[in-house]
Amino acid sequence: MTAVHASSESPSETRKFLVLLVGSIGVVYGDIGTSPLYAFREALRPFSDDGVQQQEVIGLISLMVWTLTIIVTFKYVLFLLRADNDGEGGTLSLLALLMKQTGSYMPILFFAGLIGSALFIGDAMITPALSVMSALEGMKLVTPAFTNYVLPLSAAVMVGLFAIQRKGTGAVAKFFGPITVVWFLAMAWGGLIHIGDDWTILQALNPINALWFITHAGWAGLIVLGAVFLTVTGAEALYADLGHFGRKPISVAWFMLVFPALALNYLGQGALVLGHPETIHSPFYLLYPDWALLPMVILATMATIIASQAVITGAFSLARQAVHLGFLPRLLITFTSETNTGQIYVPAVNILLFVGVIVLIFSFGNSESLATAYGISVTGAMVVTTLMSFQYLRSVWGWNTLAAAAVLLPLLVLESVFLAANLFKIHDGGWVPVLLALAIMVIMWTWTRGSRILREKTARNELPLESFIRSFEKSAHPPATVPGMAVFLTSHGDTTPAVLLHNIKHNHVLHQKNVILTVRTSDKPYVSDDHRATITPISDRFSKLELCFGFMEQPNVSKALAICKKRTELKFEIMNTSFYIGRRTLIADPNSDLPRWQDRLYIALSGLGIDPSDHFRLPANRVVEIGEQVAV
Template sequence: MSTAEHPAHAGTDGTRKFLVLLLGSIGVVYGDIGTSPLYAFREALRPFSHDGVSQEEVVGLVSLMVWTLTLIVTFKYVLFLLRADNDGEGGTLSLLALLMKKTGSYMPVLFFAGIIGAALFIGDAMITPALSVMSALEGLKLVTPALSDYVLPMATAVMIALFMVQSKGTAAVSNFFGPITVVWFLVMAWGGLIHIGDNLTILQALNPINALWFITHAGFVGLIVLGAVFLTVTGAEALYADLGHFGRKPIQTAWFVLVFPALALNYLGQGAFVLTHPEGADNPFYLMYPDWALLPVVILATLATIIASQAVITGAFSLARQAVHLGFLPRLQITFTSETNTGQIYVPAVNVLLFVGVIVLIFSFGDSESLATAYGISVTGAMVVTTLMSFQFLRSIWGWSALAAGAVLLPLLVLEAVFLGANLLKIHDGGWVPVMLALAIMLIMWTWTRGSHLLKEKTARHDIPLETFIRSIEKSKHPPVTVPGTAVFLTSVGDKVPAVLLHNIKHNHVLHEKNVILTVQTSEKPYVPENGRVTLTKLSDRFSKLELCFGFMDEPNVSKALGLCKKAGFKFEIMQTSFYLGRRTLIGDPNVGLPRWQDDLYIALSGLGIDPSTYFKLPANRVVEIGEQVTI
C-alpha cells in the first residue's frame, strides 16, 4: 500500500523533513548571530568601564540588547521580512528583483539601494570570519597567557583551511553544523542561567523602560555604546538571505524555541556576572564559565565561529550568483558542489576576494577588540537599506498605503538610523574599512551595469531586424551556400540578427539548413519550472527563434534545456549542431561613454567573466567562436 494511503506515514515524513530543516537552519541561518555574545556585551561595556559601571548602566545596557533583538530580529526579520519573499527566495537582491518587476518608475533608486545592500553584505562576509574566529581563539589567553602570541597565527591557519575547503563543497560538513550549533546555544543558555541568580536585579532588563533610560541618560558615551549594542544582531540578514534554503516555518520555529531564549539568557547572565564581579568586564563571556569548562567552551566557540564564517561565505556565493544573473557582475565561474542542493555552490573569484579581505583584516587590526569597531557600519547600513526597500515592498506588492507602511516601518528606520549614526562615529577608528569595501564593490557593480548598458546601446545601432534579414535571404538571387546541419546562434536580442551570424555569412559565405536564434533570459523569479523554460517560434522553413528562460537562482544549463525542446517541436541531433558564439575584444575610448579609468575597469571585469560556452554548459566540441573588436 502506498504512502498516500497512510496519512500517518505522510505526516511522519513531513515531520522528519521539518525537523531536518529546523536543525539545518539553526546551524546555517543562526550561526552568525549565535557568536555575537562572544564580543557584543564586552564591547558595549568598554566605553564606560574604565571608571566602573553602575547597576543602572548594566541593567539598561542588557535591556537595550534584549529589546534590540526583539524589535529588529523578531519583529522585522522573523515576523515580517520572512513573508516578503520572491517565490520563496529572500535577500536584498531577491527583493530588488521583485521590486524592479513591479515598480519601473523607481528603477534607479531601487538599483542603487540594491547594490548598496549587496556591497555591505560582502563587507560583512569579510569582517565576520575575522572577528568571530579571533574572538573565540582569544579565549585561549584565559586558559594560559602563554598562548597569547599564537592567537593571530592560529586564526590565520583556520581561515586558510576554511577557504581551501570551499571548492570541495560543504554538503558533508553541513550535516554537523546543526548539532554543533544546537550544543553551542544550549551551552550559552547554561552559562547565563548559572549566573542570573548572582544578582536578580538583572531581570529588570526585561522592562523596556530601562533601555529607554539608558539611551536618554548615557549622553555622548551612549552613542558610542549603541554601535557595540548593534553587534547583538549581526547575522540577522542571514535570516532573510537563507529563506529559500530552509523555508519560513523552520527558521521562525528555531528562533522562538531555541535561539532567542539562549541569547537572552546569556546576555542576562553576563549582566548579572558583571554586577557581581565588576573585574570581569574585560571578558565576561568566558569568565562566566567554571575553570574546568573553559577549554571545552573555547573549542566549542571556535567551531561555532567557523560555522558562522561558513554561513556568510555561502551567503556571499549565493549573492554573487544572483548578481551575475541580474546583470550586476560579469559571468563568473560558478561550480555546483551538490547534486541535490542548488544552494551548495562555489564561486572561485568571490572565494579569493573574501580570503584576501579576511587575511588583510586579521593582520591590519590584530585583535577582535579593534576589529569590532569596524563591524557595525556594514551591518547597520545593510539593515537600513532593507528597511527602505521594505517600504516600497509594502506599497507595491502588498498594496499598503504610504501612511500605513510608514507607520509600521518608521519606528524601525529611526532605530536603525540611530544605530547607524552611532557606528559612523567610529569612522576614524576603523569604521572606514567597511565603508571603503562597500564603495569599491558598489563601483564595480555600477561600472559593469553602466558599461554593459552603453555597449548594448552601441551595438543596437547596427542591428538589423531579424524578419527583414530572413526576407532578404529568401528573395536573394545569390543566397549563401547551404550546408547541412543545424546552427544555433546565441544572442541577447532575439528580434535582431546576431552579429556572429552576419560575420559567418560575410567571411564563410555559408548558411545552414536550419538556423536557430537562441536567447537566454533570466527571470525575476528564483526558479523557472521546466514546462515554462522553452519558447519556440518558427519564423520560416530555415529559421526559428528559441527562448530559454532560467530563474536567477537556476543553473543556466543550455544543453540540458535543449533536451526539453523536443516537446516544443524542435528536433535536432547534437552531433549535427554547431553553436556559434561572438567573442568581443573591447577597446576603450575616453572620448565617448565612460571615463578612461572606468573603461579600463570595465574591460578588466569583462576579463573575469568565464567563456559563454562554459557558463551555458554548451558541448565543447560543437562550439564555433567568431571574434570582433568593439570600441566602448
C-alpha cells in the first residue's frame, strides 16, 4: 500500500518541482541572464583602440567564466542557499537571523545590513535602465534609423513596466519562466555556432589563463575587472528569492541550464572576436545570423523586462522586511495575489524606482555610459554579504574564527579586488550608485535612530500597567463602565497605553472588558497560528494580548483575533469591540538628540507611514483615534 501511495504522489511532486524550476529560471536568473548583452563588450573597451590580442581575449573569457564559477556557484549556490532564516534568504533576512544569535557585534551587523539593503535598492534602479537600453540598442544593427528612438522606447517600456505593478504580476509571471528558458537556449545556441571560429577559445576553461590576465594586463586590466564583474550581476537574487522557490529548484536550474548557457555564450563571443576582430563593438548580437537578429532583439527586450521585474519585486520584498524590522516607516503595502503572499506592491518604492530609472536613462543616454556606474552597487552588496556570512559561520554553524576565515577570506579578497576596480569608475558615473546607497542608508539610519529616541522619550512619562490597574481598583470615583470590549494598541505591553489614559481623562468611561494589545515582529519569516497569540489575564477587566507576526507577513489583527476567539476563553465579538489607537503628531524639538536636519527628516518620514488601522488590518468602522503632539 505504501508503494502505491508513493507512486501516485510522485507525478504531482515532479510537476510541482518542474513549476518551481521553470519559475526560478525566470525570476531568479532573469538579471544575471542579461549580462552577456553588455559584459564582454564593456570588458573589451579598454583594449579596442590598439587591437585585442589572442591571449587577452582568452584570459578575459577565462576570468569571466571562473568569476561565475567561484562567486555564483561556490558562494551562492553551494553555500549561501544553505544559510537561510527558516527558508528565507536575502541581506535583511540574514541580518534578522544574526541579530537573534549575536549581541556583541550588533552595531556592525546593523550597519552592514543597512549598507547591503541600500546597495540593493541602487541596483534595482540601475538594472532596468541598463538592461532595457542594452537590448533596444540592438535595433541599431537592424537599421540605423532606430538610433534616435532607443531612449524614448526605453522610457516607454519603463512607463509600462512600472504602471502594471499595481495590478500585480501573477498573470504575467507564469510566462516569465518559459520565455527566459528560451532566452538561455538561444544564448547557448549563439555561442555554440561560433566556438568553431577559433577553437583556441577553449583554453579559457583553464583558470591559469584567468590568473595570467590579472597579472599581465597592467593598469588596463584593473579597469577591466570592473566590467568583468558585470557577469555576476543579479547573483544576489539567488539568495533573496530563496523563500519563493527553495534551494533545490534554484540549484538545479543553475547547473542544468543557466551556467552552461552563460559559459557557452561567453566562449562563443570570445571565439567570434578572435575570428572576426571587427565584431568587437557588438559581439553579442553579431553571434546571430541576419535573419535571427530582429527576433533576438525582441527576445532580449522581453528578457530584460523580466530581469527588471525581478529586481523590482525584490525591492518590494526588501522594503516589507525593512518595515517589519523597524528600518522604515509603515509604508503602504498591498497584496496583488490571493494565494501568493510574495506578490506585493509598495507604491512609495515603485515611485522611487520609476523616477530613478527615468533619470538614469536620460542622464546617461546609452548603456555604455551607464555600465560604468553599475558594478559598484553589485560588488558592494556582495562584500557585505560575505562579511555577514563570516559571522553566520561562527554564530549559527558553530565554526571557529580560523576555519571561517580560511573559507571566506579568499572570496572576500577576490570581491574586494573587484570592488576596488569598480571604485576607479567613480568619476565616470560610479558616484551614482554610491550617492543612491548613501541616501537610502541615511533614511533607514534616521528612521531607526529617531524611533529609538522617540521610544525613550515617551517611556519617561509612561505608567506601569499593573500600578494603573491597582490605583483604578482602589479609586473612590472610578470612571463610568460601558458595555463591550475595548482593545488598546501599544508598543509596550507592560506600560499603560497613552490612548487609554486620554480616553479616561477626556471621556470619563472604561469598557467592561479591556485588552492591552501589543503587535510584535518575529525574527522568523513566518509564525504559525499556534504561536500567533499570547494572552495574559491581569484582572477581571484587564488582559494583555501579544500577537506575533513573521517579518515576511503582513500583520492582520482582525484575522488573528478570530483565531483567538476559537482557541481561548477571551471572546472577541468585532461588532462589540472598539479599537483605540493613538495618533502622534511630531513637532521639532530644539533640544533634540538628533541634529536639526535629521530631526526634520525623521518628522518628514513619519508622514509617509500609513494609518495604523490599515497597517494592522483593523475593521474601519470600529476604530477610535485619539491624537497627541510629541516633540522629538
